[in-house]
Amino acid sequence: MANEAWLIPAIPLLVYVILLVAGRRISEPVVAGISVSAVLLAFLLAIAVLADVAVNGPTAPTTYAWLDFGAHSLTVGYEVTMLNALMLVVVTLVSALVLLFSRSYMKGDERFSRFYQYLNLFVFSMLGLVISPNLLQFYIFWELVGVCSYLLVGFWYYKPEAAAAAKKAFIVTRIGDVGLFIGIILLYIATGTFDFNGLYTAGGAAFSQVATLAYHGASVPFGMSSSGFITLTALLVFIGAVGKSAQFPLHVWLPDAMEGPTPVSALIHAATMVAAGVYLVARMQPLFAASPVASETVAVIGGITALLAASIGLTQRDIKRVIAYSTVSQLGYMMMALGVGAYTAGIFHLMTHAFFKALLFLTAGSVIHALDTQDLFSMGGLRKKMPITHIAFLAGALALAGVPPFAGFWSKDEILSAAFQSGHYVLYAMGLLAAFFTAFYIFRVYFLVFWGEAKGEKHAHEGGSAMVIPLLVLGALATLSGFLNTPFDPFVTRFLTYGHPLGIGIDPPASLPLILVSVIIALLGIWLAYSVYGRANRGAELAKRMGVLYTLSYNKFYIDEIYHYLIVTPIFTIARAIAFIDRFIIDGIVRMLGELGYTGGVTLKYANTGQVQTYGVLTLFGLVALVAIALGIGGVL
């Protein structure tokens, strides 16, 4: 089955082409029907592929020659490893549910089929990215994912905020992409290959799990030391992941990307976009593992992101913005896990997070759809009116907060315990504090939206079955998927470390005291949220007591403003100066030459009398002059 894995991305691509050609002529139910069933088919195939590799192990890459130039040859193809088999399942499952949900959410939109067309392209790009066997092909799909996110975030382009958010998402991730591209080129220079598998060889015998780069020509480029070169390339690759996975300091695009339709947010946050960065670091794990500096950087950036984003999430008023910051924060956890060497914990958290974050976004979408507002303080009392949404959101919130036995508990706990046991006590403390914040902010949303008195005139009600079914499926997954990798039966760990792949370590085992600590922290956060927002809204009082901390958090630590003054404004100033030089000096010279020719022509035209005989005389004297010159220099030129 794994040899037919190419079908999985090919199916959404086919649907994309169909919608591209015939989208305008097909009715909404058919468009949605084709898309959902196609991605569902892809999901079933992904399950079959997963089952195949679980039994038979990963497949060798299938490659086809693409370009030959000189001694270099480029290939394209596909490959199923343990990691990407898992990713295929997660991506197709979440995408299928989001596509189904969009059926009601986007109902009646003027560009309904265009929306589905973009979604299919998005899913195709992500799946293509996941099964790429080499970095170059990976990079192509990586950029495709970026383009799709641009198209979808800016789907309602007539809203100026959406257009600005789309541009911001594209430009900020681009900063990361440049780093990644330089990293890929350097790796190619060093190893002579783009293939993921060809990059490494085993390090010294004493460290059989530590890989090193398979240098091509047995020397490190630019006369660097091997460890220095590995660190450099790993950090460049990580910059790409920082951009795509919205890590500090490039996290600013993700919360703004909320301007897109809510299903797009669910897709971006759960399956198709931000997961790409984490996947990249996981895929390049042997490279990171070979460089302590690079993995420390990954862990620290992850920790900072987790804490920073969680603390911003505490005070936001927009329901989607809170969830967006929680995504940034959870991605920080994943990076932290990969950085401290907890490979499977990071991937496992990616998976559980995909489920519960898609769930949270879709429930938020359901709420927004019912109330037509995103402001938390104009919501309330939905517990009775939207019981299914309420239960689903509660499951997602408990999973995010890390309360046992919900999914997020198992995965987040593994990360925290790995951070502690690998000796990163500061990171552990940051992660714990972030977990406390997480529990508080998500239950703040929960109590504000579902408890208290109903506000506003609008009569809230559940959406249609297309909205409810995804909520139920994702709710079940958010509740139960944690059991796939418990300390008692680490199925995912066994699966991912099948055959002991090179350069990938085994996570440290979880320990009971650490588990207890994180559960208590989560419950404390929930209790605080209840005492502030559950019985009566005493949020303003708390905000006043927090003073400057509240202001900082509410204004997102002024990071956008800092970027605006430190980066955007200077660049605009420079650009304006250059535009001035271009417009008035460079163009001025060109225009002056043009004017010179024109003025000369206008002046000299008066020599043109129309008298044929004058012309004849001038021609004659010209000829005589030429002959005289020819005689003077003794020949023709």
Added chain:
Amino acid sequence: MALQPFLALGVILFGIGLYGALTKRNLIIVLISIEMMLNASNINLIAFSHFAVTPNANGQVFALFNIAIAAAEVAVGLAILLAFFRLRNSADVRDVNTMKW
């Protein structure tokens, strides 16, 4: 007989023709002057054809072509002249002044 007298005749004829074409005010005289220049070149062609190192008929053939072209040119020139005369009621070169900016 030598080549030089023929060439001298050609040069004189050409010079007279050129002078006439550039200075005379009457269009008919200008046309006749141009004919003289053409015939001066015909004399040259035939002279070279006869006095060449290996005499041959090439120059004479060219002269015949020239005569034919001159006939055509005169026909066209006279037609233009007539049209111009009907338009402006003049045959003065100085009145042919519309070919400018």
